[in-house]
Amino acid sequence: QVQLVQSGAEVKKPGTSVKVSCKASGYTFSTYVMHWVRQAPGQRLEWMGWINAGNGNTKYSQNFQGRVTITRDTSANTVYMEMSGLRFEDTAIYFCARDLPPDDAFDVWGQGTMVTVSS
């Protein structure tokens, strides 16, 4: 079955970086776009960006431009989201989610990775 499995919870200090992985299975990895979405405590879902798993093209929300990098490893069917310059307000659950063409809807989601930024 189609599945996205994310890496485990992280605790980071302000100013450092975090890299979260999302391993896909059950479908042809390179034919889909993958998004990253985050949800801070009590806040609405926030879209961060996407990557075309086939050609590696990316698009980021301006809210994260320069701090977030999304990459993929086609040999491992895995997408990565790296965020630098972590702030307390980056404490959130980070989700990867597969794109449903042509709707840009998120049809399959990872289980989420909790990233806590704490001194």
Add this chain to the structure above:
Amino acid sequence: DIQMTQSPPSLSASVGDRVTITCRASQSISRYLNWYQQKPGKAPKLLISSASNLQSGVPSRFSGSGSGTDFTLTISSLQPEDFATYYCQQNYGIPLTFGGGTKAEIK
């Protein structure tokens, strides 16, 4: 950015009730509107895409309508498993944006 406003922020309803949630966009988004259900501690689940396309496996008591700036999600007969938070999301423009959510609670 396109702002998405949901109402009500929360609702209290009984099993069997008909429930309607609205989502308003700050500009016209045609029918580029998706709906999700999220339960505590879980990832969101896609219910409806393109304003009214029910996803495979989603019960037919869920329906979506609207175009332009005003959209609705209707649950025709609320079931115990439907108590959750519902989000709309526009995919007309970048950045993709979500509504603030509507939490459906048991009366």
